[in-house]
Amino acid sequence: MTTAPRFLVDHLPSASATVERPHVTLTWAQSLDSKIAGPGGLRVILSGPESMLMTHWMRSMHDAILIGVNTLILDNPRLQANLIPPELNLPPPQPLILDPKLRFPTDSRILHEWNTKPNQRGKTLRQPWIICGDNVPPERIKLVEDAGARVVPVELDQNGHIPPSSLPMILTSLNLRSVMIEGGSKVLSSFLHTPTRDDGSRLVDSAVVTVAPMFIGEGIGVVPLGEDVGLPKMKNVHTETMGKDAVMICHVEDQ
Numbered sequence: 001m002t003t004a005p006r007f008l009v010d011h012l013p014s015a016s017a018t019v020e021r022p023h024v025t026l027t028w029a030q031s032l033d034s035k036i037a038g039p040g041g042l043r044v045i046l047s048g049p050e051s052m053l054m055t056h057w058m059r060s061m062h063d064a065i066l067i068g069v070n071t072l073i074l075d076n077p078r079l080q081a082n083l084i085p086p087e088l089n090l091p092p093p094q095p096l097i098l099d100p101k102l103r104f105p106t107d108s109r110i111l112h113e114w115n116t117k118p119n120q121r122g123k124t125l126r127q128p129w130i131i132c133g134d135n136v137p138p139e140r141i142k143l144v145e146d147a148g149a150r151v152v153p154v155e156l157d158q159n160g161h162i163p164p165s166s167l168p169m170i171l172t173s174l175n176l177r178s179v180m181i182e183g184g185s186k187v188l189s190s191f192l193h194t195p196t197r198d199d200g201s202r203l204v205d206s207a208v209v210t211v212a213p214m215f216i217g218e219g220i221g222v223v224p225l226g227e228d229v230g231l232p233k234m235k236n237v238h239t240e241t242m243g244k245d246a247v248m249i250c251h252v253e254d255q
């Protein structure tokens with residue numbers, strides 16, 4: 001496949017997204033029993049080859065990919081679009097990690113890739129940027145920056161989280177026009193529970209959900225236990241079969 005799947009092009013941001021109003025996409029892969037990982041956060045491969053490739057197209061269609069620090073620690077992802085043919089020379093997405101206390105492990109794979117492949121910088125890789133609380137000690141920030149990442153301190157909310165409603169403004173300040181939020185469960189939940197941005201407009205523009213035909217049983221749900229109240233109404237705007245999986249594009253309805 002040398003072009004993005006048509007249904008993504010039809011529903012996701014392109015040149016229409018602006019730095020003033022960045023497009024926010026939530027995405028995850030889940031089992032039939034709504035789990036995104038196994039017990040204790042064990043990574044489970046849910047997506048088949050076709051939908052995994054689709055996920056990488058989605059990565060390349062957003063300026064940034066964002067995950068929570070637990071996903072970084074548990075999955076140790078690279079957050080690249082490396083299933084897309086390199087000869088297409090698509091700009092790599094900017095990895096962003098939400099990490100209030102700056103727990104970022106400096107031996108993570110994402111940083112290793114950045115530090116050990118200088119000739120790939122800007123081609124298939126970008127420097128990991130870590131968004132942390134503005135109360136993180138300067139010595140800790142220096143240690144992480146000396147290890148190769150960029151640290152962006154911001155004001156936290158009363159839960160000690162990076163406030164979902166202010167993420168779009170943070171993206172604007174970083175010159176990023178769109179973000180694909182890949183999880184995990186706590187991050188997805190906080191964005192689903194926050195209807196609007198600081199400017200009063202809708203926070204989440206689209207959700208792209210891969211459903212794999214399998215059961216996980218005990219494991220990590222799409223939203224953490226006890227956070228399944230107050231979730232928004234969703235509208236299905238497109239469903240595509242990709243190999244063994246179904247991929248659903250949804251919009252959040254006005255509350």
Ligand SMILES: NC(=O)c1ccc[n+]([C@@H]2O[C@H](COP(=O)([O-])OP(=O)(O)OC[C@H]3O[C@@H](n4cnc5c(N)ncnc54)[C@H](O)[C@@H]3O)[C@@H](O)[C@H]2O)c1
Pocket residue numbers: 027028029030035036037038040041042043044046067068069070071072074075098099100101160161162163164182183184185186187188190191220
């Ligand atoms: N199947 C999938 O598509 C998929 C995708 C990503 C992750 N996962 C799975 O998710 C699990 C990790 O999920 P998790 O819920 O433990 O952690 P998470 O990745 O959601 O990270 C949570 C942490 O992020 C920080 N944070 C900062 N701002 C936040 C905000 N606004 N809201 C919430 N947290 C914020 C907090 O420190 C919090 O503890 C892993 O097991 C991983 O395998 C699955």
Ligand SMILES: Nc1nc(=O)c(N)c(NC[C@H](O)[C@H](O)[C@H](O)COP(=O)(O)O)[nH]1
Pocket residue numbers: 028029043044045046047052055067071075076077078079080182183210
């Ligand atoms: N689309 C998708 N299907 C899955 O079956 C699965 N387990 C994830 N989980 C997202 C998670 O963060 C993964 O760990 C990254 O997909 C790691 O892959 P990379 O090294 O970044 O390519 N995502």
